[in-house]
Each structure stands twice: as C-alpha cells, then as structure tokens.
Amino acid sequence: MTMTQQQQHEHADVERLSIGQVAERTGLSVHTLRFYEAEGLMVDPVERLAGGRRSYRADDVEWLTICTNLRSSGMPLPEIRRYAELVREGAGNEEDRLDLLRRHREEVLDRIAKLHGWLEVISHKVAVYEERLDHGATGRLWVQECALLDRAIEPAD
C-alpha cells in the first residue's frame, strides 16, 4: 500500500489542498496566494509537505475566502494583515476585530453614498444629452453641459 505524499502526511486524509487546487477554489492565482502569505495575510504560515510544497487545510481556504471578501469590498492589504494578526493572537481581542469590521463597514457605506452622489451627476448629464438629442439642438452643446454639470449636486470627494 503506497500512499501518495498527499495522504501519508499526518493521520490519513484530512483534506489537504495544493496551491493549485486552492487557486482554483478561491479564484486567486497561485502567485497571489504566495504573495498573500509573504505579506503576512495568513493567520498562520501555510504548512508544507516533505518536499517543501504548500499544503493548505480547509481552514486556510476559509480564511482566504474571508480575505477575498474583504479585498473585494475595498479593504487594503495592511488592514487585512492587521485582522489576521488579531485572529492569530487568539481569543481575547474580539472587540478589536469587531471594531475593525465595523469601521470597514462604515467605509463601504461611505463609498456607496459617494457613488450615489456621482451617479446623480452622471445621470443628470445623460438626461441633458438625451433631451438635447431629441430636440436636435446640438450646437455648442458641451459648453452648456458644463454649466449644467457645475450646478449639479457635487458630492464631497
């Protein structure tokens, strides 16, 4: 009975994944996975097989899913690293983690609000164009647009 290296490590088959498999499952590239690890984004450095290859546990993949969630919603890597550090430290700092998450949520809300503002400006511009095109009055159009746009609601950047 020759077990593959995948299996002979630790007690049988605790579902270890290679970097390639994790890449598939998370949608991150293998480059990015190595990069994230080097950046200290993992809660613990990924375990290795005999040959030095990374062997991801289910936990790692779940954590990476959290990371991509946070990244996609605009959290910068240093803040994710901070979060990872808190988790690494273990129980006792849940308030801090909650804080971090709440602050991030505020940021997302903020960005949504700003985008809504810009959306209005743009929609207004689109509306102006549509109206003018319907009326066939196209000459020197853009100068008028400018004036209109300036008068439009301008969300604070």
Next chain:
Amino acid sequence: MTMTQQQQHEHADVERLSIGQVAERTGLSVHTLRFYEAEGLMVDPVERLAGGRRSYRADDVEWLTICTNLRSSGMPLPEIRRYAELVREGAGNEEDRLDLLRRHREEVLDRIAKLHGWLEVISHKVAVYEERLDHGATGRLWVQECALLDRAIEPAD
C-alpha cells in the same frame, strides 16, 4: 497704464487663470493639471501667455470639473481622454458621447450593487461577532465565523 501680462493678452480681461489658480479652484495639483494636459485629457491644449505659461479659460476649468467628476466616479483616464476626443471633434457625435456616459453610469450602478452585496456579508459578520460577544462565547470564534461567512451571500466579483 501698464497692464499685467495676464490682462494684455487678447481683448482685456476675459478671466484668464494661471495654473495655480486653477489648482485652487479644481482641487487638482498643478502637477496633475500638467499631467492631465500631457495625457490629452483637455479638449484643446491650454493656451499660453507670451512667456510660455498656461492661461486657462473658464471653459477649461469647467471641463476640468467634468473630468474630476468622472474620475471620482471611477472612470479611468483613457476613457476620459476618449470623451475629450469626442468633444474635440465637435458636433455630430453626440450619440457616441451619450453612449459613453451611459456605459459609465451602468458601471457605477454595478459597483454600487457589488458594494451592497459585500456590505451584507460584512454586516453579517459584524452581527455574528456582536452576538457572540454578548453571549460571552468567544473561544475558537473565528473558525465558526468562517463557516458562517462562507454560507453568506457571496456577490459575484
């Protein structure tokens, strides 16, 4: 009667602004103003005074305001350049401009939708933390979080 160079250019005082003044009014740095011009973002290259200094007209400033609106709402420079080109070409391509604006509006709507999705995920996570902290059950919390998060709505990236 010695006029300043600012005024003697063309017929008297048609409100010409220096790059510094435009920077003040638009919130862009002088560097950025020169950079935008070099990138072809202006409808026409900015006029110059005798000494080679830029002399912005009201139009230019209005256009720059449009640019900052578009930038803030996430339009990349190449697309703004494209828009500038259309305007530069003059009347006749209003449909194209409208198209571009409409597409941009869609993108903004899209980004808002995605952010709403991420917001839900994060809010859920925050809620879980809050509940757990209330109940004082903090051990091995983050692993549970992972599971919860994975089950949460995951907007397509």
Next chain:
DNA sequence: CTAGAAGCTAGAGTCGACTCAAGGTCAAAT
C-alpha cells in the same frame, strides 16, 4: 535691480497590488 514666488520641461520616483521570469526541485507516468 534684484530676490522670491510661481511657471516651465523632461524625466524619475512612488504606491498598491499584483504578475511574471529565471532557474531549480520533486513526483507521477511513460
């Protein structure tokens, strides 16, 4: 007339977040 502020250009540097290249190792299959 001169000092200092503000402009000018060309080109280099920065930052965040990857992304890729070179050169080597390791393991399963032919």
Next chain:
DNA sequence: ATTTGACCTTGAGTCGACTCTAGCTTCTAG
C-alpha cells in the same frame, strides 16, 4: 530513465495615476 507538469524561491516588472526633482525661465514686489 526521462519527460512532464506542478511547485519552489528570489527578484524584477507592470499598471494606473499621480507626485516629485532638477535645473531653468519669468514675472512681480520692494
């Protein structure tokens, strides 16, 4: 035995959008 393909590390390159530097010119105020 060797080929293939996935992995490894280190370090460099890319991209977008600025941002700054160096060295020079040009106004404007005293």
